[in-house]
Amino acid sequence: MRKKLVMIGNGMAGVSFVEQLLKLNPQRYEIAIIGAEPHPNYNRIMLSSVLAGEAGIKDIILNDWDWYLDNGIALHAGQQAVSVDAEARIVTTDQGLALPYDELVFATGSLPFMPPLPGADKEGVIAFRDIKDCETMMETARTYRKAIVIGGGLLGIEAARGLINLGMEVSVVHIHSYLMERQLDATASRLLQAELEAQGMRFLLQKQSAAITGGDRVTGLAFQDGTHEETDLIVMAAGIRPNVGLAKDSGLGVNRGIIVDDFMACGIPGISAVGECVEHRGVVYGLVAPLYEQGAVLAKRLAGVETEGYHGSVLSTKLKVSGVNVFSAGSFVDEPGTKSLRVQDDLDGIYKKVVFANGKVIGAVLFGDTSDSSRLFSAIRSGKDFTGNEKEVLFGPSGGSGGGAGGKTVSTADLVAAMSGDEIVCGCNGVTKDTLVEAIAEKGCVSVGELKACTKASGGCGGCKPLVEAILATTLGADQVAVVKEGICGCTPLSRDEVVGAIRQMHLTTTKEVMHVLEWNNPEGCSKCRPALNYYLGMAFPEEHEDELESRFVNERNHANIQKDGTFSVVPRIYGGVTTPEDLKKIATVAEKYQVPLVKITGGQRIDLLGVKKEDLPGMWKDLDMPSGYAYGKALRTVKTCVGNTFCRFGTQDAIKMGVDLEKKFERLNTPHKVKLAVSGCPRNCAEATIKDLGVVAIDGGWEIYVAGNGGTRVRAADLLTKVKTEEEVLAWTGAYLQYYRETANYMERTSEWSIRIGLDTIKAALEKQEDRDALNARIDRTLDLMQDPWKQIIENDDLRNAFDALTAPVDTEAAAASASVSVPDGPAKP
Amino acid sequence: MNEMIIGHISEFPERAGRVVRLGDVELALFKLSDGSVRAVENRCPHKNGKLSEGIVCDHHVYCPLHDWKIDLHDGLVQAPDEGCVETFAARVDGSGNVVLQVPEGAGVRKVS
Numbered sequence: 008m009r010k011k012l013v014m015i016g017n018g019m020a021g022v023s024f025v026e027q028l029l030k031l032n033p034q035r036y037e038i039a040i041i042g043a044e045p046h047p048n049y050n051r052i053m054l055s056s057v058l059a060g061e062a063g064i065k066d067i068i069l070n071d072w073d074w075y076l077d078n079g080i081a082l083h084a085g086q087q088a089v090s091v092d093a094e095a096r097i098v099t100t101d102q103g104l105a106l107p108y109d110e111l112v113f114a115t116g117s118l119p120f121m122p123p124l125p126g127a128d129k130e131g132v133i134a135f136r137d138i139k140d141c142e143t144m145m146e147t148a149r150t151y152r153k154a155i156v157i158g159g160g161l162l163g164i165e166a167a168r169g170l171i172n173l174g175m176e177v178s179v180v181h182i183h184s185y186l187m188e189r190q191l192d193a194t195a196s197r198l199l200q201a202e203l204e205a206q207g208m209r210f211l212l213q214k215q216s217a218a219i220t221g222g223d224r225v226t227g228l229a230f231q232d233g234t235h236e237e238t239d240l241i242v243m244a245a246g247i248r249p250n251v252g253l254a255k256d257s258g259l260g261v262n263r264g265i266i267v268d269d270f271m272a273c274g275i276p277g278i279s280a281v282g283e284c285v286e287h288r289g290v291v292y293g294l295v296a297p298l299y300e301q302g303a304v305l306a307k308r309l310a311g312v313e314t315e316g317y318h319g320s321v322l323s324t325k326l327k328v329s330g331v332n333v334f335s336a337g338s339f340v341d342e343p344g345t346k347s348l349r350v351q352d353d354l355d356g357i358y359k360k361v362v363f364a365n366g367k368v369i370g371a372v373l374f375g376d377t378s379d380s381s382r383l384f385s386a387i388r389s390g391k392d393f394t395g396n397e398k399e400v401l402f403g404p405s406g407g408s409g410g411g412a413g414g415k416t417v418s419t420a421d422l423v424a425a426m427s428g429d430e431i432v433c434g435c436n437g438v439t440k441d442t443l444v445e446a447i448a449e450k451g452c453v454s455v456g457e458l459k460a461c462t463k464a465s466g467g468c469g470g471c472k473p474l475v476e477a478i479l480a481t482t483l484g485a486d487q488v489a490v491v492k493e494g495i496c497g498c499t500p501l502s503r504d505e506v507v508g509a510i511r512q513m514h515l516t517t518t519k520e521v522m523h524v525l526e527w528n529n530p531e532g533c534s535k536c537r538p539a540l541n542y543y544l545g546m547a548f549p550e551e552h553e554d555e556l557e558s559r560f561v562n563e564r565n566h567a568n569i570q571k572d573g574t575f576s577v578v579p580r581i582y583g584g585v586t587t588p589e590d591l592k593k594i595a596t597v598a599e600k601y602q603v604p605l606v607k608i609t610g611g612q613r614i615d616l617l618g619v620k621k622e623d624l625p626g627m628w629k630d631l632d633m634p635s636g637y638a639y640g641k642a643l644r645t646v647k648t649c650v651g652n653t654f655c656r657f658g659t660q661d662a663i664k665m666g667v668d669l670e671k672k673f674e675r676l677n678t679p680h681k682v683k684l685a686v687s688g689c690p691r692n693c694a695e696a697t698i699k700d701l702g703v704v705a706i707d708g709g710w711e712i713y714v715a716g717n718g719g720t721r722v723r724a725a726d727l728l729t730k731v732k733t734e735e736e737v738l739a740w741t742g743a744y745l746q747y748y749r750e751t752a753n754y755m756e757r758t759s760e761w762s763i764r765i766g767l768d769t770i771k772a773a774l775e776k777q778e779d780r781d782a783l784n785a786r787i788d789r790t791l792d793l794m795q796d797p798w799k800q801i802i803e804n805d806d807l808r809n810a811f812d813a814l815t816a817p818v819d820t821e822a823a824a825a826s827a828s829v830s831v832p833d834g835p836a837k838p
Numbered sequence: 839m840n841e842m843i844i845g846h847i848s849e850f851p852e853r854a855g856r857v858v859r860l861g862d863v864e865l866a867l868f869k870l871s872d873g874s875v876r877a878v879e880n881r882c883p884h885k886n887g888k889l890s891e892g893i894v895c896d897h898h899v900y901c902p903l904h905d906w907k908i909d910l911h912d913g914l915v916q917a918p919d920e921g922c923v924e925t926f927a928a929r930v931d932g933s934g935n936v937v938l939q940v941p942e943g944a945g946v947r948k949v950s
Contacts, residue, residue, distance in 0.1 A: 534900035561891040813857035
């Protein structure tokens with residue numbers, strides 16, 4: 008007879024406890040969970056990502072309905088537990104359900120703290136705590152413009168960032184003089200504020216709210232200093248309070264939270280508590296990692312496994328706001344007896360502070376560069392004495408001046424060794440060091456990728472990846488990790504250079520040959536190596552290699568960009584961004600004919616026809632009768648131009664002609680990744696040529712050529728490659744540069760990453776001599792001579808064209824289905 | 839089980855998908871490098887990506903939207919992702935016709 012376990016609460020901490028209990032002793036309990044929200048267990052931390060549009064609600068479900076079913080757990084969702092009879096051991100819900108228990112677990116979490124302001128009950132005043140709040144915000148953003156977030160802490164800033172993404176004007180009201188005062192010191196906080204202001208956030212600091220104004224719906228917020236702000240939405244993010252009402256009524260000991268001992272017991276037989284509703288040694292935790300640690304202890308106790316108990320956690324915080332890297336952990340405020348090490352770099356917007364007490368690291372704050380976070384966090388938790396070597400904690404063994412011969416080196420390996428086994432490495436998925444070590448030892452994981460597949464560690468925010476790598480290295484031994492070096496993908500241990508070297512030496516001309524000769528693990532490769540090999544083969548042997556359509560990514564196979572709903576977008580070539588009334592009319596007519604839902608000018612000055620059905624693509628191309636704009640390929644995309652001296656009063660050279668010539672010469676060129684060019688007619692640089700893969704800027708009497716810039720996810724200003732006098736020289740340098748990139752870059756490596764990896768000096772040296780440039784140009788010209796326009800090819804080839812059509816069932820399907828016989832239609836539908 | 843011919847094997851490019859519409863249901867049909875055919879629902883369980891546009895490696899297809907890997911034998915999503923797509927029996931008959939088997943009562947009856 009199984010014992011009955013009832014849990015009140017269906018949140019992250021509680022369900023994580025149940026998961027661990029099931030792993031330890033799946034047969035012991037018959038489990039029932041009461042959850043107030045109508046959803047299965049989801050990742051509350053990710054709500055800010057949902058609001059930011061980076062994830063859907065489905066993406067943040069941690070355990071779906073099937074999980075409860077598969078594990079025999081009765082989930083009473085959408086119900087609230089209303090009373091507990093600790094004598095009779097029965098829980099009752101608001102819908103009249105009475106659940107008897109042998110063990111009861113309170114996992115009631117916390118409630119948002121709603122400051123008791125007059126008017127707080129108006130429509131448009133919400134918290135940011137659950138899926139429903141998230142949905143309300145998204146709905147509000149559709150019809151309203153202004154939002155105020157009350158609270159400048161972690162939650163408030165994440166809510167504000169989400170509302171900005173939804174297109175709202177957002178002001179954050181904060182009672183203190185600086186933001187996130189519980190996680191940051193004043194210096195880091197000011198840096199954060201500046202960064203967020205640059206993202207469009209407005210701050211009203213040291214402001215005390217007095218009343219919410221409006222009729223049924225909120226229209227504004229009045230402050231105690233007599234000022235007033237208009238708004239359409241108020242989000243309260245002023246903190247959370249442990250949800251202890253029911254526990255109090257049930258006779259449990261409650262301070263700020265439900266009081267528990269080191270084993271999560273509440274003092275009444277058969278009742279335990281875990282998570283945000285709990286107060287342990289006077290501390291209430293609101294972050295996920297400690298809650299998982301508590302859950303692990305409770306699971307062990309209830310499973311009958313020995314445990315040392317829970318001894319409290321060191322807290323760390325990361326802000327999940329795009330473009331901002333913030334980390335803090337432990338006690339980072341200077342106090343008597345503490346010493347701190349600070350690095351402040353205003354040029355790069357980086358600030359680091361490590362606080363020591365008696366030689367031990369007790370806290371840290373990082374802003375701008377958080378790459379040291381896991382190392383520092385381990386140092387805090389290890390409690391190791393760094394006396395005499397404090398600087399190594401931040402600068403590594405070689406850095407700083409305090410290091411030196413004979414000093415202990417503080418390596419990540421030491422810190423990993425000092426970690427206890429049940430310490431959580433991955434806070435997103437609650438993976439402990441023991442789980443990782445076990446996966447390495449028993450399941451044979453030898454890479455971070457395999458560990459992720461096996462344990463989900465580093466599968467959330469990815470912040471713990473360096474630590475996972477370190478655990479891998481210390482567990483396996485550094486030599487073992489070296490043996491399993493990762494190649495271009497999981498199909499081979501060979502690097503890009505080894506693969507390309509073999510292709511050239513052995514004269515391999517098909518992907519099949521490469522995989523066979525180089526002993527690929529998977530007979531037909533994967534979605535990473537196949538496109539890469541196809542590119543390398545075409546680069547090495549342009550005449551002999553036959554392009555393999557089936558190894559190309561969908562966009563390059565269909566010569567149009569796939570969109571999230573499965574439709575495509577079509578971009579005709581418009582050289583240098585210069586078009587004519589005739590072409591515009593033609594494009595407009597085609598857009599109307601095929602009912603294109605969205606016509607947009609792209610970032611590269613071209614016209615994008617979005618929302619096209621796949622089967623309409625060939626027809627559209629035919630009607631357009633223009634070359635493909637290659638907006639979809641790892642190829643030359645666009646050459647953006649300004650108007651140059653054709654019309655502009657500042658223009659020194661003909662930027663339009665230069666741009667058109669470049670685009671005509673290099674169009675259809677396959678490259679390791681997409682390549683964007685621009686030409687500006689004067690140093691005012693209206694074409695933004697200095698954030699392009701190659702940018703040309705006209706100066707009086709010549710041209711400057713900039714390379715390896717990027718305007719994408721990692722913005723990078725281009726480096727000056729050279730200055731030349733004539734247009735011919737611009738074309739020759741561009742050709743040589745592009746071919747050198749084609750020959751030496753990894754597939755999917757942008758020029759900006761490539762140039763950092765191999766070094767600008769290497770590139771300059773390779774292009775320095777006229778004869779080398781000529782040889783590179785000869786090779787690129789040979790490749791360019793072979794290129795054909797893909798749209799035209801497909802229109803002219805019936806086999807290629809037919810592949811765009813869907814096959815449809817015979818019209819008489821119903822009859823065919825009813826007769827259950829083989830029906831023979833006339834053939835597939837033809838266009 | 840109902841069978842229907844949906845085309846000739848010569849109309850299917852190797853290691854690539856084609857869309858087959860049966861009333862409201864959209865399938866992706868793949869010809870593998872061994873000449874056999876596989877049919878699955880044309881919808882990745884992650885974000886409904888059209889699997890017919892994915893890269894095919896032996897008996898797997900990679901969703902073109904976010905690179906989920908799906909086994910075309912049983913429709914199972916490969917780790918670390920999880921999920922399953924519906925599979926349909928398909929074969930090539932003696933004359934090279936591609937024959938699809940559709941279970942009784944499937945969406946096929948809903949002819950548009």
